[in-house]
Amino acid sequence: MMDNKKYQLSTESREELFRTLKERFEKNKNRHIGLEWAEVQAKLENNPEKLWSLHEMERTGGEPDVVGYEKKTGEYIFFDCSAESPKGRRNICYDREALESRKEHKPQNNAIDMAADMGIEILTEEQYRELQKLGDFDLKTSSWVKTPEKIRRLGGAVFCDRRYDTVFIYHNGAESYYTARGFRGSLRV
Known part of the structure; x- marks a missing residue:
């Protein structure tokens, strides 16, 4: 499902998302002590469908950020880190x-x-x-x-x-x- 063109970001959207994520990553180092942005970005570049999901998290107000790394699987873990519940996802059952x-x-x-x-x-x-x-x-x-x-x-x-x-x-x-x-x-x- 996620490999459809619908789930691909334009070059401009990708670059903007990377800038936003990097800035948030650098501003909130306490959330991911010991992790390096360059490694996170490289992982994202190899997983464009995940980048699309992060874009959706950002678009709906979630302010996603890295909150951990699982050594067994080699996966970075992102959570929505907006101060309040994401605005674009409220008023739902x-x-x-x-x-x-x-x-x-x-x-x-x-x-x-x-x-x-x-x-x-x-x-x-x-x-x-x-x-x-x-x-x-x-x-x-x-x-x-x-x-x-x-x-x-x-x-x-x-x-x-x-x-x-x-x-x-x-x-x-x-x-x-x-x-x-x-x-x-x-x-x-």
Whole structure:
């Protein structure tokens, strides 16, 4: 799916994205101690479909940045690092089943389908907690996180935020949506 021309960036878009990512990487060294931008960029240049996914993360307000490196697989890990839940991904319910269950006042989209369309994964609760160790995120917003199957089968979904210098995990009906709730994603390159 991702090798289609639709998923290729123009030269200008690629160069702009590399400039943005490099600037963010250099500005936030605490997120990726010991990693070098040149190695990250080389990996991205060899994986254009991943570059397209990063572009989508950036386009929707996620401000993706490198937050780790997995030695076993040789993959760099990117998370959305915007201060608040990405603006272009808010006001959505959890998944397609939840979207289809609404009889009226349906949101435009859902977190799980949006993430899949972007070629990224929605953060798990554990990943969300790891992100919060790198800074203070979602002080005014909240973000859907990957919901355990048991909770989802019962109609619920899970979201997180940070209040009172503490990371909280909450639940809602999966069909609920709010202007201040979106989702954060991860990408392995």
